[in-house]
Amino acid sequence: MRLKRQTVLLTGATGAIGQAIARELASDGARVVLQFRSDASKAGALAKELGHGAMALPADLSDPASPTALWQAAEDAAGRIDTLINNAGILTPSSVDQSLEDWHRVWHGDLQVNLMAAADLCRAAVRHFLGRGGGRIVNIASRAAQGGYRAEAMSYGATKAALVNLTQSIARGFGPSGVTAVAIAPGWVKTEMSDAYVREHGAAAALSGIPVGRMATPEEIAELVAFVLRPSQTSLSGAVLDVNGASQMR
Numbered sequence: 001m002r003l004k005r006q007t008v009l010l011t012g013a014t015g016a017i018g019q020a021i022a023r024e025l026a027s028d029g030a031r032v033v034l035q036f037r038s039d040a041s042k043a044g045a046l047a048k049e050l051g052h053g054a055m056a057l058p059a060d061l062s063d064p065a066s067p068t069a070l071w072q073a074a075e076d077a078a079g080r081i082d083t084l085i086n087n088a089g090i091l092t093p094s095s096v097d098q099s100l101e102d103w104h105r106v107w108h109g110d111l112q113v114n115l116m117a118a119a120d121l122c123r124a125a126v127r128h129f130l131g132r133g134g135g136r137i138v139n140i141a142s143r144a145a146q147g148g149y150r151a152e153a154m155s156y157g158a159t160k161a162a163l164v165n166l167t168q169s170i171a172r173g174f175g176p177s178g179v180t181a182v183a184i185a186p187g188w189v190k191t192e193m194s195d196a197y198v199r200e201h202g203a204a205a206a207l208s209g210i211p212v213g214r215m216a217t218p219e220e221i222a223e224l225v226a227f228v229l230r231p232s233q234t235s236l237s238g239a240v241l242d243v244n245g246a247s248q249m250r
């Protein structure tokens with residue numbers, strides 16, 4: 001019960017990785033505020049399963065006003081918030097052969113959900129934390145953040161790289177005020193996102209280049225988030241934690 005009496009706002013909570021994080025943190029005693037986009041019944045059922053005062057709040061993070069409204073709603077409902085986890089994310093394929101209009105639509109969409117929503121929530125979180133002796137931020141980035149990414153998913157890679165840099169800036173800038181920030185950078189995780197790639201390109205293509213021979217599970221990511229949030233883990237601030245089966249090393 002390392003996270004007893006801690007309140008965590010978790011975005012993308014009904015996704016594969018989000019659900020695993022929510023379960024892991026609740027098993028450590030945290031009260032988890034679950035953000036969902038449209039699946040109210042799934043989010044409500046998850047909140048009920050988690051206990052510890054878990055609750056579900058709706059937000060469509062593609063709307064630029066919604067991240068700040070989400071934070072406010074979470075604060076109104078929960079009072080103090082100790083931790084923000086930016087986990088919601090999208091990968092929208094694009095092509096240099098698309099019209100400029102379509103290309104811009106994809107880029108703006110990925111930028112809004114993967115970066116701007118996270119940045120707005122980080123802004124709100126830091127402002128909240130500063131008056132309360134500090135707080136914690138975990139941003140779920142990706143292996144795609146480092147070393148470039150697939151030609152049809154360049155916007156995804158670029159937004160995740162920016163998310164890593166944002167995390168490090170927060171760690172650097174607000175560490176003296178008790179705010180810690182860590183980025184987690186998974187390679188392939190066995191979820192709907194990776195299943196879609198496997199359906200299109202085959203399992204061999206997905207697994208080639210992963211020396212451990214398998215994708216990470218959502219539970220592995222969740223365990224790491226719980227470790228990062230242990231009260232003892234302060235010096236991890238600013239870290240980018242790779243979880244990619246040795247497929248990419250710095």
Ligand code: NAD
Nearest residue numbers: 012015016017037060061062087088089142188189191193
């Ligand atoms: P997922 O598609 O199962 O979950 C994504 C979550 O984001 C969902 O809960 C979805 O509702 C939410 N979301 C998407 N668009 C939203 C919007 N407009 N407003 C509000 N919420 C929105 O994917 P996942 O695999 O669980 O991914 C979780 C995180 O992990 C993402 O940030 C993703 O980029 C990252 N990641 C995933 C993998 C992988 O292989 N699955 C690898 C590296 C990083």
